Amino acid sequence: MSNLKQEDVFERLKMVIGRLTKLTDGANSKVIASWTLETDIFDDIGIDSVDTIDLAYAIEEEFGVKVNLSEAKMRRKLSEIVNYVITLSTQEA
Amino acid sequence: MKKRVVVTGLGVLAPNGNNSKDFANAIFKGVSGVGSITLFDASNFETKIAAEVKGFDPIAYMPIAVARKTDRFAQFGVATARMALDDAGILAEADSLKTAAVIIGSGLGGSIFHEEMMFSLIESANPRKVAASSVPRITPNAVSAYIALQNNIRGPNQVISTACSSSAVAIGEAFLKIRSGQVNMAVTGGVEATISMLNIAMYQALMVLGKPIDSDIRTASRPFDKTRNGFVMGEGAACLVLEELEHALRREAIIYGEIAGYSANCGAYHMVAPNPSGEDAAAVMNDAVADAGLSVSQVDYIAAHGTSTKLNDAAETKAIKLVLKDRAKKVPVSSIKSMIGHTIGASGAIQAAASFLSFKHNRIPPTINLAQFDEECDLDYVPNEGRDSVADVILSNSFGFGSNNACLVFRRFLKN
Numbered sequence: 001m002s003n004l005k006q007e008d009v010f011e012r013l014k015m016v017i018g019r020l021t022k023l024t025d026g027a028n029s030k031v032i033a034s035w036t037l038e039t040d041i042f043d044d045i046g047i048d049s050v051d052t053i054d055l056a057y058a059i060e061e062e063f064g065v066k067v068n069l070s071e072a073k074m075r076r077k078l079s080e081i082v083n084y085v086i087t088l089s090t091q092e093a
Numbered sequence: 094m095k096k097r098v099v100v101t102g103l104g105v106l107a108p109n110g111n112n113s114k115d116f117a118n119a120i121f122k123g124v125s126g127v128g129s130i131t132l133f134d135a136s137n138f139e140t141k142i143a144a145e146v147k148g149f150d151p152i153a154y155m156p157i158a159v160a161r162k163t164d165r166f167a168q169f170g171v172a173t174a175r176m177a178l179d180d181a182g183i184l185a186e187a188d189s190l191k192t193a194a195v196i197i198g199s200g201l202g203g204s205i206f207h208e209e210m211m212f213s214l215i216e217s218a219n220p221r222k223v224a225a226s227s228v229p230r231i232t233p234n235a236v237s238a239y240i241a242l243q244n245n246i247r248g249p250n251q252v253i254s255t256a257c258s259s260s261a262v263a264i265g266e267a268f269l270k271i272r273s274g275q276v277n278m279a280v281t282g283g284v285e286a287t288i289s290m291l292n293i294a295m296y297q298a299l300m301v302l303g304k305p306i307d308s309d310i311r312t313a314s315r316p317f318d319k320t321r322n323g324f325v326m327g328e329g330a331a332c333l334v335l336e337e338l339e340h341a342l343r344r345e346a347i348i349y350g351e352i353a354g355y356s357a358n359c360g361a362y363h364m365v366a367p368n369p370s371g372e373d374a375a376a377v378m379n380d381a382v383a384d385a386g387l388s389v390s391q392v393d394y395i396a397a398h399g400t401s402t403k404l405n406d407a408a409e410t411k412a413i414k415l416v417l418k419d420r421a422k423k424v425p426v427s428s429i430k431s432m433i434g435h436t437i438g439a440s441g442a443i444q445a446a447a448s449f450l451s452f453k454h455n456r457i458p459p460t461i462n463l464a465q466f467d468e469e470c471d472l473d474y475v476p477n478e479g480r481d482s483v484a485d486v487i488l489s490n491s492f493g494f495g496s497n498n499a500c501l502v503f504r505r506f507l508k509n
Contacts (some may be wrong), residue, residue: 021161046161
């Protein structure tokens, strides 16, 4: 069983994406606060296919999991990524 | 038949003005944009001064998704292209842009992000610390590509890198493409983001950076002055919208002036030093005037390369004398690098923008910080104060490392 809670993963994931997209600074932190579980990282945040590689590495580092890139690319909503991280961490454990 | 080429839009980001209006006010009043380096901690550096673009906010000119995946040099290009296209009133006529060329000069490309990634890799010894977006971010043509992407411009798309003459060559090549009828519009100019730890260290090591007098940092760039001892590193960008004359007239565009001639050559003399005889620089100026179908007796003003190095300013002065002969001391020559430092690959484009603003305002910019006469530099450099002038023909010089010389001829617009 994973010890990760959905709310915690969601908050940490937002910071990971914030750092990657340089949205953590100053006035832009409001942008992060506006993200919900329904936010789409492609349409709403402007992540592109190249960014997903960096995002996968950043998620691996943050959560100590091993991301499968082709699986990860199917997941665009923050809720889907949160659940994917929880699933991966369950497998790791 | 050769087409005529006119300038219908300007966009400028300079150390002394973040748009063409503020830039014009600053250069004609002699306002310096030189200051202390703020973009990195230069406390361990011998050189602590530079001419930075101040308070640039990329988000004002592009979506945040573009801003966060582009390096500063590309952001400068997207921003100034947007300003120039707005100024030309062409954004509403998207069809005109579909076949336009984008030709931009940049000496260094995305060297700042390159440096960031090198530090990141060396500190972590982990290749995964190198961003997947690195390659498209540092490649010099990121700037021309993003200008095209942001504005749906689908004609020839190029970045030209000939060091300090990059953007003069870019403008010249765009000019030739329109004059020959290959395209009828171009977004052209130059960009450079130079203020990084490695870059300043490299130029400092080459001993080409200037030192101020009595710690008044604004005096560090003093072209043609006897005490000059190097240039001030500058950053910035300028974009111009070039149009075939009939195209511009049909849409009743406001015309800043005409590009009448261009020439580029290589002195094949030395990788860093200019030929002290000035012969290669004189040749490029003569060829550009001939290309414009004019005579050197018609030249009213020269926008000098004037870097504030011992060698350039003396060689350029010699070259001007070889070209203008007995008129040499009568034709005003000035260097805006005295105010904005040397913006490397952007310098020719910013100089071009200044020249078209000269036509608009009937003013020529001064060479500031010119106090001590040098026997080797004995022309009229418009010392310290801008001047009213109804110049009709302007030569703009750009000389780069590798003996790379370019000269553009600008002409006040007359319909016939």
